[in-house]
Amino acid sequence: MRGKVLVEALVSLAQSRGITVRKEAMSRGTSAGGFCVVKGVPTVLVDERGSVDAQIEVLAGVLRRMTWELDGLDPSVRAVLERPASEKRTKAATSAPPANPVATRSIGGAGRG
Numbered sequence: 001m002r003g004k005v006l007v008e009a010l011v012s013l014a015q016s017r018g019i020t021v022r023k024e025a026m027s028r029g030t031s032a033g034g035f036c037v038v039k040g041v042p043t044v045l046v047d048e049r050g051s052v053d054a055q056i057e058v059l060a061g062v063l064r065r066m067t068w069e070l071d072g073l074d075p076s077v078r079a080v081l082e083r084p085a086s087e088k089r090t091k092a093a094t095s096a097p098p099a100n101p102v103a104t105r106s107i108g109g110a111g112r113g
Helices: 003-016 052-064 075-082
Strands: 020-024 033-038 041-047
Touching: 003 020, 003 052, 003 075, 033 052, 041 052, 052 075
Parallel strands: 020 041
Antiparallel strands: 033 041
């Protein structure tokens, strides 16, 4: 599964988990989309003018944060959700090790000084 079919599968998965997905034309250069809560409803905004890869990354990025069993998902959807968020879909590889999210996360300033 690839391209627009994968985007629609991710949209369906989000909707099955109670997340509204809105595709809208966003201002160029500002964002490809993201997660927010609109009037109490969890919502993913996706730039409909963005590339298919960008739409996949926005949706997968939000869905990766959710806790659920991945068994039973389409193998293509599962592969996207299991892929680390920092991994790009391009063929170019980076030699830098992935950042440790625990070490880079801000925890309200505690322990600084």
